[in-house]
Amino acid sequence: MTTIVFLHAHPDDEASGSAGTMRLAADAGHRVVCVYATHGDHGTVPTDLREGESVIQRRRSEAEASALVLGTARVGWLGYADSGMTGWEQNSHEQSFHAADLEEAARRLAQILDEEGAGVLVGYDWHGGYGHPDHVKVHHVAHRAAELAARRPRLLENTMNRDHMRRMVQAATEAGLVPEGQDWDPDGPADDGNPMGTPEAEIHWHVDVREVLEAKRAALAAHASQEDVGWMLGMPTEQFAAIFGDEWYIEPGREPGLRAAHPLL
Template structure:
């Protein structure tokens, strides 16, 4: 049995990016640990918030339920505040993840690595897939924490396969899928860069087709985030599976071409 640690910026990021791999790892008997840098304070505020309940409280509860579905052995929080999207005034909040000294945040994560002793550590690609400031900071912090760790875990970075997404959306548009038109993974995202990573630069394609139903259940746990989550959940299962049956990763230090495979 090995231990794998996934580091995410906000609750629901695991649902859209690595949920299938988390479920598969747990199903195969590995210890799955998930770490969230923030509690997602600047997500959508649901209509049914209870007196005294904050957006962050709701999102923590949702992430906890999702982790339970994944079979995760532990959930940790680095304790920073959601920075909001690029250019928001919340970027400058003194407790925002974006304002945290990278070395300090890396040391916090390194302490969790020392506690959980993962064999595999998973962060984000260099621009956090679409340039969200907290996602970019996750990339930086995970890289540095891996350097501080002893022994050093194998390091992977979750990404989106830009070429595959382009093919999928062209097919969806040609097939008349509602709302498919107008999406372009090559257009500038939050940081001015295209979405994800070109297929030629990706090292690992993980088959999570067998985990699609539970992956969808994990995503549904984050129901408060309507704009980000509901459109995916409204897809027919067959279409949903075609989008989410494979997850893609960069292996830091590898120049190998993309291969179907697994972390272990």
């Protein structure tokens, strides 16, 4: 058994990106730690905020609720502000994660890695899946923190399988499930102008998480204040399983070849 630290950019990123992998690891007896780089303060502002409650407080409480669902043993925070999407003025805010000093941010994460004696660290691929500035920064901070940690952890990168997405879009289009004018191209430019995710040939691990899909759905529901979560949870069961039933990881330095297995089990 080992300790696995997942670094995510914002509260709710764990639910959509790696929740199944986290729950399977926790069920197998591993210690799972989830660290958020930002408070997610530029997410949807809930309409039901209580008097004196801030967006940051709500999103922190939602992260704790998600952790209970996933069996996460510890929730940590690097303490940075949400940087917003590419080109937003928040990108350059002095407290934003995007503008943060790389060494300082990496030291904050490395401290948690050392406290936990982490054997595995999970970050994001080189452009954070779709180019969000905070996601891109997660990639760099994770790599540098792994170098700074007293015990260098095994490093994995959470990603999306571009070829898998293309196949799903094609199947949905052929089945007449894509409304006219709402077609979506995973090869088209994402937030930073690059295509979504990673080509399948560059991915090492495919984790089928359908056996814990209800936990993944519950983790998403824990972040109910966020608008994106609403449409995810509104998907029919079969569609939700098709989109969220698979999780993908790159392992830097590993020989090419996709393996259908949990990288930690």
